Amino acid sequence: LMIDSMHFILQKYGGGTMVDNTNLGISRDINFLKQASEKTGVNIVAGTGYYVESSRPETVKLTVEEMAAHMKRELQDGCDGSSIKCGVIGEVGCTSEKRALQAAAQVNVDIGCPVIIHPGRDDKAPQEIVRVYQEAGGKVDKLIMSHLDRTFLSEDKLVEFAALGCYCEFDLFGIELTHYQQKESVDMPGDATRIKSIKSLINSGYEDKITISQDIHTKHRM
Template sequence: MKNISKNPYSSKENLLLNQETVAVKEELLQFKRAGGGTIVENTTTGINRDMKTLKWLSQETGVHVVAGAGYYVFDTHSSETCSMPVEKLTDIIVSEIEHGADGTDIKCGVTGEIGTSWPITESERRVLQATAHAQAQLGCPVIIHPGRNPEAPFQVIRILQEAGGDISKTVMSHLDRTIFKSEKLLEFAKLGSYLEYDLFGTEMLNYHFNPDVDMPSDNERIKRLRLLIGEGFEDRIVIAHDIHTKNRLTKFGGHGYSHILTNIVPRMLQRGITQHISGKRQTLVNF
């Protein structure tokens, strides 16, 4: 697995994390020993969501696992998905949360990660509208995977708002690879969604999906969090790992599921991010 840490998408084998169920179980046990209690596993339709394995992992480790409802990016949409009207997509998302997903009675606890590309495709737009409609019915939280363009998060928010979504219960993922200019970030933060920096532990030289992006280091991510906290957004921040390749597991020399708890939280404390800011409890959430 030469140079996989710097070029993780250069090996198809590295992408098959679903082959490592036993290793993931060990990661969850280590995460629990480090003080973790819940994992949000936001794999959605189109990228091999496995509800039965998620349930088994939770039962074996005692770690709560929250599964995600909905659909990922257009490239993973089936022809059936592409042809579905918004009403049908809405019914499916609602059913996955209320009754169970993928032919099981295992219910999802969040909608997303809802995937969008840049520019947003018509099929993705309908999924976003369905996501907003389902959220209006159920009040459930939503997690968004935005396209790789600084304007993408703004466009997603507009679509969700126009369809009746609750932006205060929406998480915008991957901001650490999407919005780099401070003024643009603060402009987006004012829209009211949760701001997710979820690539902690990812410090690659070559970002396969957008070579123009210089992937930030963990120290740089912490600096962005300090900026947001300084501007009063401390209660809208979510941090995560987005572990989806084998090289991120400790079995293969990676940082594992406990990286935020064991390495990032102490570093944040060193950099002046306390757990009590302006009288508010600073919550450090790990997906």
């Protein structure tokens, strides 16, 4: 299904590169990505880094240095026993611990690769993440904050966050729900509201800091 979708999108809309945020803890399949790339002609950039701690109990005792060393190996030497190198750190899950974020910042400093973040669902989380990331040395102009369409429901707060300098990602297009399933107190915005939020960033001068994607992590979202 993924390969068929890639063929359709490439033929209809063009483009030749896809970034896959499936990293450590959420069943990354490097061999499948290689096959999909070869069958479609699309460049696929694989992600390294650590997702939320509940998805990777075997790694929660690793130090920042150990996490950083593993990511650097996957970026520079290859991952999962192959010579295929990852090209991005992400999606880094930020829940109750900071080590994965600090390690990603350390690698960003060392080799300059971009970092993609999965923030918590509180609207204060993105700012806290940027603070921790910068304190660890990470470059904010290489940072992408995902899922902002379900995190900032106020345009003023969104524009205030954009002033920090990282990329603002809207990636829940096509998901039309009455509420956000992971936080039922949140009224889930629809596509019209997402577009309105993006327009507010453009009107505030942040058109070069917007990324648009789709958070496809289960088959039903395709």
